[in-house]
Amino acid sequence: MGEGACVAMESGTHVWSSNIRSSRAALNRIGRLFLLCLLLSNCASLSTHRYEPYNPLLGNPEELRQTVRNLVGSLRLQEKIAQRCILYIPRGMPMEEVEPYIRAMKPGGVILYRWNYETLSELVRLTEAIRRGYPEKYPHPFICADQEGGRVRAFPFKEFAQLPSAFQLGTYRDPELIRSASYLTAVQMREAGVNMNLAPVLDLVEEGDSSIIGDRSFGGDPQWVEKAGRAYLEGMRAGGVIPVIKHFPGHGSTRTDSHSLLPVVNLTENDLWRRDLVPFRGALRAGAPVVMTAHILYPQIDPKFPVTLSPRILQGILRDRLGFQGVVLSDGLEMGALSGRYSLKETVIGAFQAGVDMLLLYTRYRIADIVSVVEESMREGSLSEGDIDKGLERVLALKQAYGLLPR
Numbered sequence: 001m002g003e004g005a006c007v008a009m010e011s012g013t014h015v016w017s018s019n020i021r022s023s024r025a026a027l028n029r030i031g032r033l034f035l036l037c038l039l040l041s042n043c044a045s046l047s048t049h050r051y052e053p054y055n056p057l058l059g060n061p062e063e064l065r066q067t068v069r070n071l072v073g074s075l076r077l078q079e080k081i082a083q084r085c086i087l088y089i090p091r092g093m094p095m096e097e098v099e100p101y102i103r104a105m106k107p108g109g110v111i112l113y114r115w116n117y118e119t120l121s122e123l124v125r126l127t128e129a130i131r132r133g134y135p136e137k138y139p140h141p142f143i144c145a146d147q148e149g150g151r152v153r154a155f156p157f158k159e160f161a162q163l164p165s166a167f168q169l170g171t172y173r174d175p176e177l178i179r180s181a182s183y184l185t186a187v188q189m190r191e192a193g194v195n196m197n198l199a200p201v202l203d204l205v206e207e208g209d210s211s212i213i214g215d216r217s218f219g220g221d222p223q224w225v226e227k228a229g230r231a232y233l234e235g236m237r238a239g240g241v242i243p244v245i246k247h248f249p250g251h252g253s254t255r256t257d258s259h260s261l262l263p264v265v266n267l268t269e270n271d272l273w274r275r276d277l278v279p280f281r282g283a284l285r286a287g288a289p290v291v292m293t294a295h296i297l298y299p300q301i302d303p304k305f306p307v308t309l310s311p312r313i314l315q316g317i318l319r320d321r322l323g324f325q326g327v328v329l330s331d332g333l334e335m336g337a338l339s340g341r342y343s344l345k346e347t348v349i350g351a352f353q354a355g356v357d358m359l360l361l362y363t364r365y366r367i368a369d370i371v372s373v374v375e376e377s378m379r380e381g382s383l384s385e386g387d388i389d390k391g392l393e394r395v396l397a398l399k400q401a402y403g404l405l406p407r
């Protein structure tokens with residue numbers, strides 16, 4: 001999933017206890033949450049905050065669209081492709097090498113993992129170095145991480161309030177609690193220079209599930225997970241951080257870890273609409289700006305391609321039936337579900353043709369690799385620069401909405 005190597009660091013397979021007594025420990029953390037919220041000047045007004053649905057074209061729509069189109073027209077092809085990628089910082093890279101590394105690549109976003117820093121001060125230095133790698137009149141990057149809470153957290157610092165898992169929070173059935181927890185997480189991330197969180201997880205699981213999702217989910221009741229997801233979105237956006245809902249259209253129906261193998265789920269589209277899609281539909285109605293895809297094969301819907309490469313699912317369900325106009329982000333391209341079955345060229349071209357706007361690279365692939373296969377595909381006629389521009393416009397519209405375009 002998006003947390004990629006972060007989950008691997010937690011020792012591979014996670015089996016979490018369903019014992020509700022674990023929620024008592026969570027309760028102590030919740031007490032800390034509210035104490036810290038009182039110390040945040042804007043948190044007192046959170047309950048009266050007006051949550052506006054995401055709209056990438058606030059203001060004069062045509063004027064803003066033209067701004068985005070002008071920016072697209074000013075970029076070279078290699079820069080356009082890079083803007084459609086989220087890149088990692090290599091393990092062990094010295095801090096002084098980060099700025100020139102970013103300056104050479106200029107990716108649309110950067111994903112952070114625990115091995116990139118040891119302390120909060122190092123994290124702040126890292127995000128500052130990343131931002132310095134971009135020219136002043138250039139689109140600023142998404143700087144993202146997996147800060148879900150519980151066992152999946154990119155920032156385990158003592159200075160950060162370490163919140164419980166989504167499932168533990170979900171046991172209280174209190175959307176305001178989730179909204180406050182999300183808001184606090186966003187404020188902490190934003191102050192450290194991180195502007196995108198690869199959360200919330202909207203997959204459905206039952207209590208005691210020992211799959212890769214497990215306690216990362218708010219639970220197994222579609223209506224409750226929808227409410228919890230909406231509350232999480234509201235808190236994250238109120239705190240100034242871009243939320244990413246995942247793993248569309250749902251990873252809870254399989255115990256296969258897509259980091260290693262391609263999960264196969266024999267559900268029909270009607271099955272998805274009745275259950276797995278309920279939280280995603282609610283989140284999209286609430287204005288979720290980014291959707292992360294699952295690397296799962298649904299042979300009853302598309303027998304040929306997994307979700308990330310499937311026009312039937314990404315165009316037919318997500319874009320057409322759900323009406324999503326925001327950014328579609330792939331899960332990690334290096335994950336075994338894709339890299340074990342497809343070449344990089346097949347993956348990149350398939351993802352772009354299916355409707356993916358941004359590619360997540362988290363361990364192995366480089367921007368140059370993506371540029372190479374895209375340019376080759378353009379020479380062969382399977383992709384055009386117009387195809388690249390279409391997804392790029394959505395990426396830049398999102399950056400515009402969150403103040404990440406040059407003024």
